[in-house]
Amino acid sequence: MSKNTRTILICSGKGGVGKTTLTANLGIALANSGATTAVLDADFGLRNLDLLLGLENRIIYTAQDVLDKNCRLDQALVRHKKEPNLALLPAGDPRMLDWMKPEDMKKISDMLSEKFDFVLVDCPAGVEDGFKNALAACKEAIVVTNPELSAVRDADRVIGILNTSDIEPIQLVINRVRPNMMASQEMLSIDDVQGILSLPLLGIVLEDEQVIISTNRGEPLTLTDGRSPAKKCYLNVSQRLTGTDVPIIDPKNEGKSLKDKFMRLMQTKVF
């Protein structure tokens, strides 16, 4: 392979913690920074990445057609009109799960690696075949979790599996962070989660209703002009991923109201 492509697995164990949303936003942000980026939907059972990117009507071929030699790779790639550095390779249909092997995924990611600087692989939930297939396509990983018991527990299982592969580095993104709840200690803190999982922290993403609104529109937040808490976080994660030395967003500085300030006071260590 001529290029030093970074192929990154976006995984979590538990479903619904924000893998696909992170993949879409990170994909746009990386592409916007000038890196050619492919996002590969490895969730063959329940594909969603096309919807989040607003590309669902432009899919003609899938990864399956490429493997079957029904079409060439560049025919299956769906370029994003507003962000030409970004392309989506859709997954095949659910039947594909039956015959898909890790080698097939590896083949696809090798083909993508010849053309792109970044390949982000949106992983299905669980630790079964779909996850193992996606794993075979990647060199590094981002584990997404929420500051909640079940999400952290499942992340720990995934990390256990990743540790037995030669994936490196494995970094952590904590999504759906609520500064108020953390301040009142009704939510596991960033330090708690990171300490327990003991992975390097790539970033956090704040809980933000704009995420839902942007999903409705099929435009990831990083593609839009407005300011929003989650957008700021996704951009921060993207910068840190490309090696820019910016500090991780600290939830303690995010709440601005008087109530937040009071909560912060209550967090002061007395002894």
Added chain:
Amino acid sequence: MTLRDLINKLLGRETASANTARERLQLVLAHDRVDMSSLTTDLLDKMRKEILDVVAKYVEIDFEEVAVSLETEDRMTALVANLPIKRTVSGEIKFKNNNEKNDKDIKK
């Protein structure tokens, strides 16, 4: 302890749920991590050998009776080593048929 914890304590209120979450998580993970066959028989064999090497420096062990295993009870997993000692290396006979028990917690 934070200001909030202090006030809660003075008022006799329950502590914040994040503490409970942290404690429950640590327990359940200690269990999961061992369960997860992360400690394969291979690893256990290797560990057994290294433990014996260390202990054998100081005491003479009855190798035929040695047992090293993982035992799980109430969400806690312990590494249990049963190493019958014949004599210390200096020659003094310490135990005849008594077994020395060695319990260690496992941390991955």
